[in-house]
Amino acid sequence: MSYAGKRTSAWVQPMAAPARGQGRLRLFCFPYAGSGTRAFRGWAEELPDDVEVYGIQLPGRDDRLAERPMDDVSAVLDELVPALEPYVDGPFAFFGHSMGALLCWETARSARSAYGVLPSHVFVSGCQPPPLIGDRTRSGDAAPVLGDAELIERMRTLGGTPEEVLQDAGLMSVVLPAFRGDSTMLARYRYAPGEPLPCPLTVFGGDRDARAAPEELVGWAELVKEAPDVCVLPGGHFFLHTERKRLLAEISARLGSAHPPRHV
Numbered sequence: 001m002s003y004a005g006k007r008t009s010a011w012v013q014p015m016a017a018p019a020r021g022q023g024r025l026r027l028f029c030f031p032y033a034g035s036g037t038r039a040f041r042g043w044a045e046e047l048p049d050d051v052e053v054y055g056i057q058l059p060g061r062d063d064r065l066a067e068r069p070m071d072d073v074s075a076v077l078d079e080l081v082p083a084l085e086p087y088v089d090g091p092f093a094f095f096g097h098s099m100g101a102l103l104c105w106e107t108a109r110s111a112r113s114a115y116g117v118l119p120s121h122v123f124v125s126g127c128q129p130p131p132l133i134g135d136r137t138r139s140g141d142a143a144p145v146l147g148d149a150e151l152i153e154r155m156r157t158l159g160g161t162p163e164e165v166l167q168d169a170g171l172m173s174v175v176l177p178a179f180r181g182d183s184t185m186l187a188r189y190r191y192a193p194g195e196p197l198p199c200p201l202t203v204f205g206g207d208r209d210a211r212a213a214p215e216e217l218v219g220w221a222e223l224v225k226e227a228p229d230v231c232v233l234p235g236g237h238f239f240l241h242t243e244r245k246r247l248l249a250e251i252s253a254r255l256g257s258a259h260p261p262r263h264v
Contacts (some may be wrong), residue, residue, distance in 0.1 A: 011083040013037045014216070015053040016044035025120060025255060028084070030100030030107070032126070033178030033186065036061035039240075046248045051255055054087075056080070056103070057119055060178040064182065069181030073189050081110045081193060093121040093255060097240050098211065099182055102189065104221070115176035118199040118252055121254055125204040125247075126237055128212045129219035130191040151176055152182065158211070158237055201228035202254055204247065206239035217236040222246035 012028070015037065027039045027047065038156040044053040055062075058076070060069030070076050080103075088111060096104030101124035108119055127133075152172060155161045156169030165171050201224045205217045214232045223225055231250055240247055 006257060007125055007199065009083040011057055011080050013055045013057040013062065013088065015040055015055050023052040023093065024048075024092065026052045027251075027255070028056055028087075028088060028094050028104070030056045030094065030096035030104040031058065031061075032098035032100050033182035034161075034175060034176060035100075036178075038062070039201045043248060046245070048255060049128060051252075054101070058178070058182075065174070069178045071181040071184035071188065072120050073103065073185055076103065076185070077110045079107060080107060081114055084111065088115060088117050091120045093123070093137060094119050095123040095125065095251065096127070097125040098127055098237065099186055102130060102133060102186070105130060108197060108199070112197065113223060118197065120199045121202065122197070123202045123204065123251060123254075124211055124220065125240055126212050128216050129223065130189075131193075131215060131222075133186065133189055133191065148172070148176055151179055154183070155179060155258055196223055198225045200224075200226070200254070202250070203228050203230045204240075205230065205232045206235040206237060206243075206248070207232050208235060209237045209239065211237045233250075 015029070029037070029043065031037065031039050037057050040053065040055050044051075047053060057064055058070065059067035084107070094104040094108055096102070104122065105124060110123055112118055144233050152166055156163070156166055161175075165175070201220060203217045203220045205212055207214060214230075217230050217232070220230075233239045233246060235242045
């Protein structure tokens with residue numbers, strides 16, 4: 001299976017040339033706050049050859065840099081879920097890190113509701129369970145109105161942006177609008193309870209991640225019908241980069257046993 005003949009979308013960015021006629025499964029990767037599909041460059045070369053890797057491209061970055069970043073999860077889903085519809089007619093899986101984990105989870109819920117399909121596997125990484133995110137934002141930890149200096153300091157604290165980038169005013173003028181929109185999106189997010197999803201879930205975490213502590217990750221079990229497997233790797237919030245090879249090996253092992261999605 002390949003994407004030959006598929007409708008293209010600004011939301012879906014191929015991370016490598018599709019292996020025509022050989023793709024067994026499509027993996028859609030959702031970026032963390034302020035980032036884009038570049039976070040997943042090289043993944044296709046380290047995952048199984050029959051897995052087609054696609055990045056989710058949000059407005060305000062990558063090829064959509066000229067577009068205004070979105071700052072509401074529901075608004076993102078209203079556009080993203082229909083854009084994914086042509087791609088979910090065969091086996092597919094989702095991966096998301098931090099904010100991307102929240103988006104991929106809500107996308108899975110929405111795709112089930114809209115089209116009656118479920119991912120073969122969902123991978124959430126570096127993210128508290130959604131009910132906890134709602135509690136945290138209500139406490140004021142992610143206030144939506146922040147100045148440039150405050151946003152830059154938040155990025156510095158998270159640790160995913162090189163210091164030379166943080167100190168480059170030109171680069172930051174490009175990066176900050178997307179990060180501000182994503183921060184506002186998280187601040188506005190409120191979890192809406194729903195039926196647990198009947199699909200396999202793997203939860204990745206870093207053993208030194210202050211944003212999603214290992215002991216918090218077990219809370220994802222309340223959101224699926226079968227107990228998820230929790231895999232804690234060495235590192236802080238951006239272990240997906242520092243432990244990339246091990247992370248991709250863990251994903252590869254689970255994708256190797258992924259089954260076609262059930263229609264529900």
